[in-house]
Amino acid sequence: MFAQLARPFFAELDATMRQVVSRIPEDVPGFAVMLHYALGWSDENGLPYHQATGKRIRPLLLLLCAQAAGGRWHTALPAAAAVELLHNFSLIHDDIQDNSPTRHKRPTVWKIWGEANAINAGDALFSLSFCALEGLADSVAPSTLLRVWQIFNATTLELTRGQHLDMRFEHQPTVSVDEYLSMISGKSAALIAACAEIGSLVGSEDMAVAAHYAEFGLNLGIAFQIRDDILGIWGDPNVTGKSAATDILSRKKSLPVLYGLSHSPELASVYQRDTFTPADVTEAVALLDRLGVRDYTQQQETFFYRRALAALENAQPRGEAAGQLMQLVENLFGRAY
């Protein structure tokens, strides 16, 4: 159902992205292949790759917001390509920073080409995301393009702020809920907010309308990240594709964990152990369950989810795209815990 909704958008998105990435000259040996690989277009040898990689939720959200705000989604394709390229830039650098060997069941870029090349491949996608945005110049007023660019610039800075906090939290004994919300607002929600705001701005050229969409996107992004945190502990490995309680094993300071750490000295002491066995993981999850942390976290998710829906209502989305937008939201939140 969802795949059916997304198909027409994705074909054109893909074409737009490929055109932008083709700005890398073909006679530069070994350069484009890293980007094609990261974007799921090829394997590490440059041969076509046909398995799904990224879900392309962000550009889809952007295109639907453009249409729902009264525009034509085609107009917003350059911006949709830009946010997807920017997202992939952040994944490449993130994987180096987290020392993650795999993504979407494939080796990460740094794992194949080394860290130095992966840093540069990420930088190239960062650069290409701005190149993509140029495409809007043909179809929106200069003042709208300027505003879109400013939102995009601020979003890239928010990404780095969030990433900084996320890395810092690893070495911080306690993290407050407010600090956590500030971190995910930058690292995860800012880009979702930008998708909704930029899409609706391109669609409506009306900053007041776009402000409602931005509010919708920001809260949606926060709710989505909190849900991800729940799945990282209580998610069904068959559905999430990750091992059970993966966030406990990696001692990630996700919302359930930081809440648990500040309410349970026992959990804090488990977390201070030098090595972390499967028995420790089971013990930690049991402590969280006993404290009612899952309920607490779900309440937080619901709080931001409802705020997102209220903002969307205020944005007064129109036409078929309004229904498709709700389908996208429900699809995001319909994932089993």
Next chain:
Amino acid sequence: MFAQLARPFFAELDATMRQVVSRIPEDVPGFAVMLHYALGWSDENGLPYHQATGKRIRPLLLLLCAQAAGGRWHTALPAAAAVELLHNFSLIHDDIQDNSPTRHKRPTVWKIWGEANAINAGDALFSLSFCALEGLADSVAPSTLLRVWQIFNATTLELTRGQHLDMRFEHQPTVSVDEYLSMISGKSAALIAACAEIGSLVGSEDMAVAAHYAEFGLNLGIAFQIRDDILGIWGDPNVTGKSAATDILSRKKSLPVLYGLSHSPELASVYQRDTFTPADVTEAVALLDRLGVRDYTQQQETFFYRRALAALENAQPRGEAAGQLMQLVENLFGRAY
């Protein structure tokens, strides 16, 4: 003399850059300090640092081109800040990629804060360079801003292309002169060209004038890099601040070396040795000298330097800034070998 020329520009440039960097919220612990350190404003603890770090040649070139093309250099300050921030982004990532422990006689960002933080600090400067450019919106026509932005975007992509080739050359047995020129055009000269083009475009809002300045900057950048290659082998350590024949010791495929490698099997065999002693370095330099590589490289430098001056003549720079531009060029090329 040169310092005197630069002083009024640098005070305002500094103020503009500080305002842009202040977009990083102050309540993010440990984030801004990395950027202040990289920009030479503070030591690693955030305390004021008063020794010179970067020479800020690029923004000065941009400002002088704005004035020489008929504008007021103040108008171009946001763009000057943008190129300097972009340059520093590339240095931070470069130092990680090259595994360089020091820059400007201080430990590099990654050496102090680790690679993960340094990647993110570089990304933040990349982002801030675009934020800086926004400042032009108040003073140039929207069509000029759009064109400046496109030049800037293309330049960032060129930087990554050049960086890719530079890293690739390390593992490539032979590198042709054409390949080398393509690499330095991206890695070094593209940003110098962008400074001249963007500055003159802001100053004149005339793309034909800016094209001459771009040609000037590109050739100047190539000549400057070739000169740097000469200094990397034959430079006086007391003047360059680097050890003698530093590029030989690091086996960098600079222009003299790749020319030597393709003309001297003896040099090629020296370069294939597993370890590289001071005696090997002396031998390699002697082989280059015997081949007349220094003369060859100086001829190449002169060729591009003259092309730069011819393009500058075609650009017809005006007023006091025309003389200052020549002073800057002569200062760059007046460094002792």
